[in-house]
Amino acid sequence: MDKLISDIINGGQITKEGALRLFDFDIEDLLYAATKIRKKYKGGKVSICSIINAKSGQCGEDCKFCAQSAFNKTEVKVYPLAEPAKIARSADKALENAACFGIVSSGNYLNEKEIGSLCEMFKSYKNVEKLSVSIGRLSDGILLKLKEAGIKKIHHNLETSGGFFPKICSTHTYNERIDTIKRAKAAGFKICAGGLFGIGETLNDRIDLAFTLKELDVESVPMNFFIPVKGTELEKAKPLSAIEILKIIAIFRIILQKQDIVICGGREVNLRDLQPMIFAAGANAIMSGGYLTTGGRDTETDLKMIEDLGLEPLRGEV
Numbered sequence: 656m657d658k659l660i661s662d663i664i665n666g667g668q669i670t671k672e673g674a675l676r677l678f679d680f681d682i683e684d685l686l687y688a689a690t691k692i693r694k695k696y697k698g699g700k701v702s703i704c705s706i707i708n709a710k711s712g713q714c715g716e717d718c719k720f721c722a723q724s725a726f727n728k729t730e731v732k733v734y735p736l737a738e739p740a741k742i743a744r745s746a747d748k749a750l751e752n753a754a755c756f757g758i759v760s761s762g763n764y765l766n767e768k769e770i771g772s773l774c775e776m777f778k779s780y781k782n783v784e785k786l787s788v789s790i791g792r793l794s795d796g797i798l799l800k801l802k803e804a805g806i807k808k809i810h811h812n813l814e815t816s817g818g819f820f821p822k823i824c825s826t827h828t829y830n831e832r833i834d835t836i837k838r839a840k841a842a843g844f845k846i847c848a849g850g851l852f853g854i855g856e857t858l859n860d861r862i863d864l865a866f867t868l869k870e871l872d873v874e875s876v877p878m879n880f881f882i883p884v885k886g887t888e889l890e891k892a893k894p895l896s897a898i899e900i901l902k903i904i905a906i907f908r909i910i911l912q913k914q915d916i917v918i919c920g921g922r923e924v925n926l927r928d929l930q931p932m933i934f935a936a937g938a939n940a941i942m943s944g945g946y947l948t949t950g951g952r953d954t955e956t957d958l959k960m961i962e963d964l965g966l967e968p969l970r971g972e973v
């Protein structure tokens with residue numbers, strides 16, 4: 656492990672085969688390696704990101720894990736795109752502590768009227784550079800509108816590996832997701848793209864996802880840990896253990912040295928008292944204040960955790 660750490664700290668890279676073997680290592684060794692790499696590339700700073708579920712439910716895609724898919728019979732709230740003023744108020748509040756505020760909508764696209772109303776708000780929003788947009792598939796025309804409105808960051812998760820994706824979604828393809836990311840990147844946006852773990856994927860799928868994200872050279876990698884939702888096809892899925900989650904985070908840090916690794920949905924429920932260990936596992940960012948369809952811890956508690964660990968929250972910076 657010492658050789659691997661010094662290779663990576665000196666700019667070396669791990670192979671896919673080597674990364675797969677990391678799952679056999681003890682958690683202590685992985686945490687040790689991931690901490691060293693996180694400190695080298697990210698120092699002691701931690702950024703917080705918050706989101707609003709700006710449009711919820713009735714999504715026409717059939718993602719098996721998702722509470723918002725119309726194919727699943729869940730009790731998720733259903734509402735149309737929130738008023739721009741409401742989104743701006745939520746952003747103002749979140750950005751008092753967060754470095755980034757994500758506007759997320761259900762569905763794989765927004766219509767022209769919806770895009771127009773969001774862009775109007777972005778144009779007049781004072782902290783537009785701290786907003787990120789997660790509104791599904793993006794044509795070049797929509798990307799241009801978002802760019803003209805001042806948006807700098809696009810969020811679009813890959814969810815899992817290309818091999819496993821067809822088993823969790825049949826209404827659109829992995830390549831469509833990759834295509835959106837590539838075009839957004841080519842248009843000059845920073846990219847936030849990650850995945851969801853604990854939905855039946857193999858260790859290989861996890862490693863494939865990490866390498867795909869590395870190849871796409873995304874800026875930040877949100878990592879979500881599945882919480883089974885009643886009424887979805889995966890309602891009986893066994894949640895990942897806390898140690899398994901920490902291992903996945905550490906292995907992602909070893910592969911993705913330069914990316915921001917953001918721990919998102921499922922943190923509180925699946926890690927419980929082990930939440931502070933995400934930073935030892937290499938994370939340098941968290942989502943705080945609740946998720947799309949589930950609640951979360953309040954940001955004050957998360958800030959206290961970060962400060963208690965001797966880390967420095969990046970309040971309101973980008």
Ligand code: SF4
Pocket residue numbers: 714715716717718721722723724725760761762763
């Ligand atoms: S993950 Fe996104 S695209 Fe898939 S069903 Fe949920 S809201 Fe729709």
